[in-house]
Amino acid sequence: MAILEVEHLSKKFGANKVLQDISFTVSKGQVVSIIGPSGSGKSTLLRCINQLETADGGSIRVCGMDMLQMIGGKAVYSKKKTLREIRLKIGLVFQNFNLFPHMSVMQNIIEAPVRVLKKSKTEAVSDAGELLKKMGLSGKELSYPCELSGGQQQRVSIARALALKPEILFFDEPTSALDPELTGEILKVIKELAEEKMTMVIVTHEMEFAREVSNHVIFMDGGHIIEEGDPEKLFGDTQNDRTKRFLSRYKNNF
Amino acid sequence: MNTDDILNVSKILLEYLPNTLKLFALTLVFSIPLGVIVAGLKRCRFKPVSWLTNLYILIMRGTPLMLQIVAVYYAIPMIVKGAKDSAAASGTELSGFMQSLDSFMRSDNYMIIMLVIAFAFNYAAYFAExxxxxxxxxxxxxxxxxxxxxxxxxxxFFRIIMPQVIKRVIPATSNEVIVLVKDTSLATVIAYAEIMLKAKQMMNTYSSIIPLFIAGAFYFVMNAIVTVAFAMLEKHYNYYH
Structure with missing residues (x-):
């Protein structure tokens, strides 16, 4: 079953075509990595799907609901109510965590379940406790984000996104703001989620990780999808020159 | 001036302290919410609203508060006088609205109401920014x-943004509140019976500058209290950064 269907998506910033004719599908339980050089449009693609940017053309369907479709040659967004419904099916983990600094870890996680899903506070707190346990953060309920390490903050933000029980979880370079020794703990959490068959789309610069955790890889450059497919094939034996060049540059750097 | 005189002056100034505090407190109560509204209007995406708000802030911050107090205080008497003159000239009666304005401007609370209006609108412009x-x-x-x-x-806005904004605006707001304590003395311009007015009167009575210093001590103590209060508030929000 397709959770996410993107077709012919395009986006311009002024004259700069950031996304051009992007099409891909994510089915339930799939883990898709999006790789590519800086400025290739990976993050913008994620932001368009997450309604943080408006696309100029193409169509997006989430869990069978139309978010954006082409009507008479124009890209038309669905009604507010539908967009809101779609938004609740989608979770996003930001590069900079974007936790609410004035709220404790617990408050950060239960805010949306209580205010948006109208769960009872007791239920939300017990669910959040489970999530924190899973994230290895039991005992940090009353801490404030500023008291936590970057890795811990990112795990809280993953728990916060999971608290809404999304159908699909997006990660926008989840380890880029972290010290190298802290990236491991985040990658481990994502791996565990993958084992639980959580549907995920991960924009990342961690090539080894992408190869290991995902079952589909998309390589983007210059606003286009250059190549996509099985990670072993794409990383191990790509026939595409641009992909080859990009991957070898990465290998040389490490 | 001897010690008895100083005590006597202090006692008299203390009697007028409530009037100073009244103006201070009422100004704060009205100008802070008004400032929030003005800040919102300035951010309004409908351009004419944001332009008008800019104009309002420009005028409030660009002209002396003393001038604004005088203008607000004398506006109604001027309007009523104009209406009376033209009524007399045409031999007609004063309209009901003008009559109620006339009695309003003679009422006991007229002065403090006009002062609070002038102060609140002026301070709201600063708070808004x-x-x-x-x-x-x-x-x-x-x-x-x-x-x-x-x-x-x-x-x-109310759950995520506002609580963080409050923490960030405390230092700048405390500055403004300290200035307000001292600005209440501008009310002397329309002879509002507060500390500064009385201090000036007693300067003449005693032919001494000491009553002014005593008044200064009053403002100093008030601001010491304001400073401590804001320091406590800042501390309260120190649990995160």
Whole structure:
């Protein structure tokens, strides 16, 4: 079953075509990595799907609901109510965590379940406790984000996104703001989620990780999808020159 | 002046302290919410509203508060006088509205009401700029995270943005409140019976500058209290950064 269907998506910033004719599908339980050089449009693609940017053309369907479709040659967004419904099916983990600094870890996680899903506070707190346990953060309920390490903050933000029980979880370079020794703990959490068959789309610069955790890889450059497919094939034996060049540059750097 | 005189002057000034405090407190009560509204209007996406708000802030900050107090205080008497003159010239009666304005401007509370209007609108302009700066200093990621969690715009503002803005605007607001304590003395311009007016009167009575210093000590103590209060407030918000 397709959770996410993107077709012919395009986006311009002024004259700069950031996304051009992007099409891909994510089915339930799939883990898709999006790789590519800086400025290739990976993050913008994620932001368009997450309604943080408006696309100029193409169509997006989430869990069978139309978010954006082409009507008479124009890209038309669905009604507010539908967009809101779609938004609740989608979770996003930001590069900079974007936790609410004035709220404790617990408050950060239960805010949306209580205010948006109208769960009872007791239920939300017990669910959040489970999530924190899973994230290895039991005992940090009353801490404030500023008291936590970057890795811990990112795990809280993953728990916060999971608290809404999304159908699909997006990660926008989840380890880029972290010290190298802290990236491991985040990658481990994502791996565990993958084992639980959580549907995920991960924009990342961690090539080894992408190869290991995902079952589909998309390589983007210059606003286009250059190549996509099985990670072993794409990383191990790509026939595409641009992909080859990009991957070898990465290998040389490490 | 001997010790008895100093005590006597202090006692008299203390009697007028409530009038100073009344103007101070009422100004704060009205100007802070008004400042929040003005900050919101300035950020309004409908351009004419934001332009008008800019004009309002420009006038309030660009002209002396003393002038504004005088203008607000004498506006109604001038209007009523004009109406009376033209009524007399045409031999007609004063309209009901003008009559009620006439009795309003003679009522006991007229002076403090006009003072609070002048002060509140003036201070709201300053507070609005402080609050706007606070709102705009919140990283856009906070809005994005809130929107990804499905919070409404209202919830985002009141639950996520506002609490963080309050922490950030405390230092600038405390500055403004300290200035307000001292600015209440501008009310002497329309002879509002507060500390400064009395101090000046007693300067003449005693032919001494000491009553002024005593008044100065009153303002100093008030501001010491304001400073401590804001320091405590700042400390209260120190649990995160």
């Amino acid at each position: 402080i609050f706007r700066g606070g709102i705009e200093s919140i990283p856009v990621g906070q809005y994005e995270a809130a929107s990804m969690l499905g919070l409404t715009r209202r919830q985002t």
